[in-house]
Amino acid sequence: MYNYYPWYPMQQSGGFSPYAANMGVRQQNGNGNGNGDGNGMLSMEQSYIENILRLNRGKRANVYMTFEGNPDWQSMVFRGIIDEAGRDHIVLRDPEAGRWYLLLMVYLDYVVFDEEINYQYPFE
Incomplete structure (x- = not known):
């Protein structure tokens, strides 16, 4: 394993x-x-990916993920609007395809936004 x-x-x-x-x-x-x-909720003094994603609910994003050891699709890009984010997951909505994705953070590589993001650095 x-x-x-x-x-x-x-x-x-x-x-x-x-x-x-x-x-x-x-x-x-x-x-x-x-x-x-x-x-x-986590304290805003802690800069976690889930907090940053929560600050950017409703924004369009490209979520890049890698699934190691999978011969069919080792890496994928999910495109949609961020609906929710939790400690171990992201809920992404794709309105064009009419789909919702529940993505696990363990596979997350990075997230690209099409617009400026909201971000609050710890201790501001």
């Missing part, structure tokens, strides 16, 4: 875990979900 995150040693081995850094934030907030505001 292909390991998508080979640079993260397993937590069981006592090595580094990307989730360990968030544990202090969760404990400080007291709400247990790692958010700064307690309403289910």
Whole structure:
């Protein structure tokens, strides 16, 4: 099985875990979900792809994805309008084709917009 995150040693081995850094934030907030505001959204002090995509809902985008090990379609471009974005997914609507795509972030390479994007850098 292909390991998508080979640079993260397993937590069981006592090595580094990307989730360990968030544990202090969760404990400080007291709400247990790692958010700064307690309403289910991530704090704007954190610049994550999902937050940037949420700021740009309704904009047309080209989403480039790579599916390693697939002999039929190793990479694809999905074109449409960003409807939603979550921690592990993007919902893209293609009005010309009448389709909606639920795309997994694990396959995401990059996103190209046809217009200026909304972006708020952390701590502004």
